[in-house]
Amino acid sequence: MIAFLETAEAKAEAERMAEAILSSGSIAFPPSDGYPASLLSPDTTLAVLIATPPSSKERKVLRAISGTGDAILSVPGYVPPCFSVSLWREIMAGNDARIHELSAMVDSGHEELRSERAALTAESLSRLRALYSFRCADGCDIPLPDGAPGGTGDCAGLRAINTALRKGWEIKGLAEFRIRDGSLGFHPPCSSRCGLLLPRMLGLDFIYADSSIAVIDKEAGLLSVPGRGAGKLDSAAYRFHRLFPSSPVECYTHRLDMDTSGLLVMAFTKEAHRAMCMAFEAHEVRKEYEALLCGVLKEDDGVVDLPIRLDPDNRPYQIVDMERGKRAITHWKRIRVEIIDGEAYTRVRFQPQTGRTHQLRVHSAAIGHPIKGDRLYGTRKEGERLALHASSITFRHPVSGDEVTFSSPAPF
Secondary structure, three states, X not given: OOEEOXXXXXXXXXXXXXXXXXHHOEOOOOOOOOOEHHHXXXXXXXXXXXXXXXXXXXXXXXXXXXXXXXXXXXXXXXXOOOOOHHHHHHHHHHHHHHHHHHHHHHHOOOHHHHHHHHHHHHHHHHHHHOXXXXXXXXXXXXXXXXOOOOOOOOOHHHHHHHHHHHHOOEEEEEEEEEEEOOEEEEOOOOOOOHHHHHHHHHOOOEEXXXXXXXXXXXXXXXXXXXXXXXXXXXXXXXXXXXXXXXXXXXXXXXXXXXXXXXXXXXXXXXXXXXXXXXXXXXXOOEEEEEEEXXXXXOOOEEEXXXXXXXXXXXXXXXXXXXXXXXXXXXXXXXXXXXXXXXXXXXXXXXXXXXXXXXXXXXXXXXXXXXXXXXXXXXXXXOOOOOOEEEEEEEEEOOOOOOEEEEEOOXXX
């Protein structure tokens, strides 16, 4: 999944929490004999989330624990599960006794009762799943996704995020961990279960986030920044700033076309924003894109060096203009030829040397191989997306100075 705001502050708070549990022998805060540390299994996850309310900016600490065992559903000092505990217990009490009775009878040879037991179990699970509700950054609530595996929505980190969003608090740090054999081990939110919910809850699909920058995987069809006119406020930048109000309003450090999916770098601080913008202007950031081009490219690689400018009579259309266009250079490499619905396409990797508007789309069309699904420079069939994805980005971290690379597989 993601290293989502696993800050040094959150990890330090998690270490203090683990030390308190191990020294007191209780998972409760304050310690209580009714909640012994023995309730923790090796797979139980714990989480600490640092947040600030919008009014006071007071530092708040939320603790969370995973699982649905009756003994840990209401541990003092922890956030609640993503469902009503009283309704959960009511449903469990309703069918649980009969299910156990049927199980005992099946074990004693009454095989004809298996179907009744299965029906009661399925009914209970269905009613329990219907209790789950997850708060999103836009204020809406969503249920468990259809077909979600068992345990979805029960992880500690997700519970902490859900509580923070319900309170309207800004998330500042998150550390999720397990205590095994007396030692603490950190791990990111899981992709198999949390990965089904967090992108919808947060409004963005985070690849990475620390206290200075975040890398998100923008979906196709979402603006990078708010557009002009009514109805064009929703964008990656708008969603990011809504989730993190203390970030700069102009939190974006570069842009992707609305139709293009892939990696975008956002900034939590003005200093990080300034450093990243300077890196982009100095061509110190390396980006790669993956695309499907119509037709077959016979060469293994090549360079397109064609100047581009805006066509003012046909915005936002860009055209090649050898006299008045700005220089645009694109390196490409063929990956393979693919046959899709009986038509040939060439999968390529682009490495743009410059960053002109619609550069990859214009250059692809100019060499006679427009990008599949390009409604401006090629053709788009109904329900088809632009087959262009920002798949990799490499830059020096604005705080540590370390070179970092993030990648995302093309969704086509």
